[in-house]
Amino acid sequence: MRRPWNLVLQHKLDPDLASPLYLQLVHALIHEIERGRLRPGSPLPSTRDLAGELGLNRKTVLSAYEELVSQGWLETSGRRGTMVATNLPDGPPRAIDIQAPIDRAPIYRFAPPPERPIAVPSGRRIKLDEGSPDGSLFPPEVLARAYRTAALFSARRQQLGYGDPRGSEKLRESLVTMLREERGMVADAETICITRGSQMAISIAARLLARPGAVALAESLTYEPAVAALRGAGMPVLPVGMGPDGIDVDAVEHACRRHTVAALFLTPHHQFPTTISLEPQKRLRLIDLARQFGFAIIEDDYDHEFRLGSQPLLPMAAYAPDVVIYVGSLSKLLLPALRVGYLVAPAQVIASAAHLVSVSDGMGNRLTEDAVAMLIEEGEVRRHLRKATRIYAERRDVLAQAVNEQFADMASARLPEGGLAMWLEFHDLAALRAIEAGAEGAGISFAPSESYRLDDTASYGLRLGFASHRSDRAVEAVGILARIGRGEG
Ligand SMILES: Cc1ncc(COP(=O)(O)O)c(C=O)c1O
Secondary structure: OOOOOOOOOOOOOOOOOOOOHHHHHHHHHHHHHHOOOOOOOOEOOOHHHHHHHHOOOHHHHHHHHHHHHHHOOEEEEOOOEEEEOOOOOOOOOOOOOOOOOOOOOOOOOOOOOOOOOOOOOOOOOEEOOOOOOOHHHOOHHHHHHHHHHHHHHHHHOOOOOOOOOOOOHHHHHHHHHHHHHHHOOOOOHHHEEEEOHHHHHHHHHHHHHOOOOEEEEEEOEOOHHHHHHHHHOOOOEEEEOEEOOEEOHHHHHHHHHHOEEEEEEEOOOOOOOOOOOOOHHHHHHHHHHHHHHOOEEEEEOOOOOOEOOOOOOOOHHHHOOOOEEEEEEOOOOOOHHHOOEEEEOOHHHHHHHHHHHHHHOOOOOHHHHHHHHHHHHOOHHHHHHHHHHHHHHHHHHHHHHHHHHHHOOOEEEOOOOEOOEEEEEEOOHHHHHHHHHHOHHHOEEOOOHHHHEOOOOOOOEEEEEOOOOOHHHHHHHHHHHHHHHOOOO
């Protein structure tokens, strides 16, 4: 049935608004129904006519009508076309006011971010990260192919529904082999839980370990997001002092005698941020202390793969799986955007971790996990690792040379034997302050030195990643920062 008159809408449609035109039309029509201008049973213009009247594409009107039919505001009958539903519920359904500005203050209370949210360097001309990989080194076609194969593989086995919160069995099996062969760890699929990156794994470990009255320990220079996760789980985090060769084990013992310690967060392979590898004697003493005082060591092995020098030590989890909750990640090895990390611990602990996964994100991302398993099994990961390690070693050497030349009078740097970053410890604090104050203006961003410090005993430094950018960019940035530090910027 044709309408005799044009339909003039009270709410005007505006193509410059963020919300799509078809949704604007949906809400404009609901508004007309609500205020009684369009009555139950009254016909609407054909999509062609209304599109012509409003200067819209016919598809836009069609989408709006379809949406309104599915919401119950309109109905269609072949002969009479589209009309306002005859059986609108008592008082028609209330429209959501799409004009409500999203910046309107909420009426409820919510937790604000902490005083200093986690620092993520971004947005400037040159971003000196804390050790990100170079995502452009992994061929996107290989990734796309793996996703395609994973989708077909899962669809054929009808495995695209809900699944095990511990993650894809295929990936867990692949990790079992990798951990056994490369890291000397004895695990099985029951002792691994896949997470969305190692950050989630740390956060789950923190929640598993937190109990009333207990504290966590971390080195006085440490990884801030881990501290945030431990605190977020309800545990105060006490700093433990460090010497030139890493954590002060006596200070750990002292803390255990004074407090109920539930967890010690460590990055023994390449200490974050200083890159030092924790020596075997200290590892063994820490394991003894953990057994004596009943705490867990959260071993964050975030960049295990990249060894640029000597043979690495095995993870602590390889010889003390009863004490260590091991955290691994494919972010550095492959791509951070995949969000694949994992926990390794005894099966009872993994069952609890799986429960936390199921209440936070259900089950993770099966397609991604299967795709990653295929990349591992087909040797793509190994191939990528060989290529990336060679490139990163060159980038490290160039950055180290630039840093040594430019910062010699302000700071000392050590050549890291592995990982993707170097630590620049400042003895000239005035220079560091000048650099931190002036970098932004010079278009360079990095995590502030304070973000690594858990207490005032910690030294001051910057962690400079060398992997994610071409060497000339890094050298340029180092030159600019050093000039600012010398007061020439
Ligand atoms: C020490 C350390 N732990 C954990 C992570 C988290 O990595 P992801 O969540 O991407 O696995 C990072 C990332 O840079 C890190 O440096």
